[in-house]
Amino acid sequence: MSPLDVDALAALVPDGALVAMPPDNSLTPGAMARALVRAGKRGLRLVGVPVSGYCADLLIGAGCVASVQTSGVSLGEAGFAPRFSAALAAGRITVTDATCPAMHTMLQAAEKGVPFMPLRGIIGSDILAHRPDWKVIDNPFADGGDPIVLLPALQPEIGLFHAQLVDPDGNVYVGRRRECATIAHASRRVLVTVERTTDRNLLEDEMLSAGTVSGTYVEAVAIAERGAWPVALLEEYGFDSAHFAEYARLARTEEGFQTYLQRYVFNTASAKVAAE
Amino acid sequence: MIALEERMAAALARLIRDPAAPPARHIAVGAASPIPAAACWLVKKTSADVRLSLLHKRSGNPFTEGTRELFDLTGQGRIDLFFLGGGQIDGQANINLIGTGDWPGRKVRFPGSFGSAFMYMMTPRTILFREEHSPRVFVPRVDIISAPGVSAPGVFRRGTAQALVTGKCVFSFDPARARFTLASVHPGETAASIRAATGFDYDEPAEVAFTPDPTEAELALLRGPIRDEMLETYPEFCNRVWHRSAEGRAA
Numbered sequence: 001m002s003p004l005d006v007d008a009l010a011a012l013v014p015d016g017a018l019v020a021m022p023p024d025n026s027l028t029p030g031a032m033a034r035a036l037v038r039a040g041k042r043g044l045r046l047v048g049v050p051v052s053g054y055c056a057d058l059l060i061g062a063g064c065v066a067s068v069q070t071s072g073v074s075l076g077e078a079g080f081a082p083r084f085s086a087a088l089a090a091g092r093i094t095v096t097d098a099t100c101p102a103m104h105t106m107l108q109a110a111e112k113g114v115p116f117m118p119l120r121g122i123i124g125s126d127i128l129a130h131r132p133d134w135k136v137i138d139n140p141f142a143d144g145g146d147p148i149v150l151l152p153a154l155q156p157e158i159g160l161f162h163a164q165l166v167d168p169d170g171n172v173y174v175g176r177r178r179e180c181a182t183i184a185h186a187s188r189r190v191l192v193t194v195e196r197t198t199d200r201n202l203l204e205d206e207m208l209s210a211g212t213v214s215g216t217y218v219e220a221v222a223i224a225e226r227g228a229w230p231v232a233l234l235e236e237y238g239f240d241s242a243h244f245a246e247y248a249r250l251a252r253t254e255e256g257f258q259t260y261l262q263r264y265v266f267n268t269a270s271a272k273v274a275a276e
Numbered sequence: 277m278i279a280l281e282e283r284m285a286a287a288l289a290r291l292i293r294d295p296a297a298p299p300a301r302h303i304a305v306g307a308a309s310p311i312p313a314a315a316c317w318l319v320k321k322t323s324a325d326v327r328l329s330l331l332h333k334r335s336g337n338p339f340t341e342g343t344r345e346l347f348d349l350t351g352q353g354r355i356d357l358f359f360l361g362g363g364q365i366d367g368q369a370n371i372n373l374i375g376t377g378d379w380p381g382r383k384v385r386f387p388g389s390f391g392s393a394f395m396y397m398m399t400p401r402t403i404l405f406r407e408e409h410s411p412r413v414f415v416p417r418v419d420i421i422s423a424p425g426v427s428a429p430g431v432f433r434r435g436t437a438q439a440l441v442t443g444k445c446v447f448s449f450d451p452a453r454a455r456f457t458l459a460s461v462h463p464g465e466t467a468a469s470i471r472a473a474t475g476f477d478y479d480e481p482a483e484v485a486f487t488p489d490p491t492e493a494e495l496a497l498l499r500g501p502i503r504d505e506m507l508e509t510y511p512e513f514c515n516r517v518w519h520r521s522a523e524g525r526a527a
Contacts, residue, residue: 104344
């Protein structure tokens with residue numbers, strides 16, 4: 001598998017696609033989100049695994065998004081996600097609320113190829129009342145009187161995340177961030193940005209194989225150095241909280257958000273400097 | 277001089293240790309919770325047999341199956357205690373993390389429910405924590421229920437709120453009556469000042485106790501080893517409360 005550049009990878013995402021991404025404490029595809037903005041994608045339907053952050057807010061602000069299904073959208077310590085809030089208030093996007101273990105469970109059902117899976121809890125939450133696709137049944141293995149929620153399988157069309165390494169067979173290293181493995185297993189097509197290539201086969205190394213996603217699942221890879229930025233990448237580089245604070249400040253207004261896009265998304269040279 | 281944060285951490289630690297409550301052998305703490313985290317460290321540093329799982333921290337985070345492992349553990353009943361907050365909390369301990377106004381938060385949108393709709397019901401006990409104590413937070417009825425305070429008979433549920441700790445007081449919660457009782461007020465507050473700042477109705481004893489000061493030993497732990505443990509995850513909190521920056525210098 002020969003790596004592409006990140007803009008070529010972004011071109012593989014069709015408008016309107018159902019796109020799954022990990023949150024801001026995992027292998028966040030920051031460079032890919034910026035490439036999707038540059039590509040002018042429209043109508044994306046985002047899936048937060050299990051929550052959403054920087055990438056979702058950026059794509060929403062840039063007008064790339066029609067809807068979000070997630071358990072939460074926030075910038076963590078930097079506060080609420082400003083472009084998400086503004087777009088929701090203006091009616092430009094719809095949000096389908098969930099709860100974290102429900103997102104995982106729906107994706108696990110897709111991993112297994114079964115139509116649904118049960119999950120405890122949730123009964124009595126208003127989330128359930130607004131999810132006609134979630135059903136409550138009586139546990140068929142009990143003697144009655146045990147209601148339980150059934151969740152449908154959720155198969156994203158596209159799974160996106162950033163990995164540390166790719167080997168010649170397209171195997172990618174995600175370490176213990178196994179929600180990225182869930183994304184890879186559940187999604188129909190998986191597009192991965194990576195820090196760098198390695199010549200050794202990751203699946204032949206007992207120390208690395210358990211943290212590796214098999215190339216079986218991966219359609220295409222692009223090299224994106226510091227591609228998780230402004231989010232951390234495993235032990236390689238830390239979380240850029242100063243940049244998150246700058247984003248949160250600028251994205252409070254539409255004008256400030258446009259400044260952010262010009263500075264860090266359309267001007268790839270200045271973004272590269274900032275990421276380093 | 278005892279900081280309010282230190283007093284709240286000590287109050288939370290007393291609730292964690294409460295011998296009448298189900299045992300807290302494994303506690304999980306989220307990223308946005310420095311005061312509950314400090315309380316858990318107080319318990320951990322004074323009792324060997326508690327396991328702390330610090331979510332969103334590279335060291336101290338035991339999970340190797342991704343973020344779903346916390347929920348799988350909780351589903352099995354292996355997490356004993358969790359902390360939850362809310363943009364709104366009402367007198368029946370319902371919490372709202374979605375927003376105010378009509379669904380899905382047409383007036384003010386909050387980030388979302390995260391794991392609350394599951395964790396609140398599957399954990400043997402939850403301590404509710406919200407520093408801002410005002411009528412806009414503590415409302416008669418939440419606009420949207422992210423997670424219910426109590427459940428109908430027959431709905432599987434391991435536990436409920438044990439208590440609600442705020443910047444002004446501690447409430448205990450009785451799930452049978454779905455009602456809070458004022459347990460203690462922090463110094464500077466009175467039964468009347470709590471009533472004025474609280475939008476929901478609750479019970480109060482004839483004589484209201486003050487929330488005790490942290491002990492000298494607790495303060496020494498908080499200001500030394502616990503501060504050092506917390507620097508990596510909560511640098512701004514450590515700097516604000518203990519004037520300590522991540523570089524290890526007094527700021």
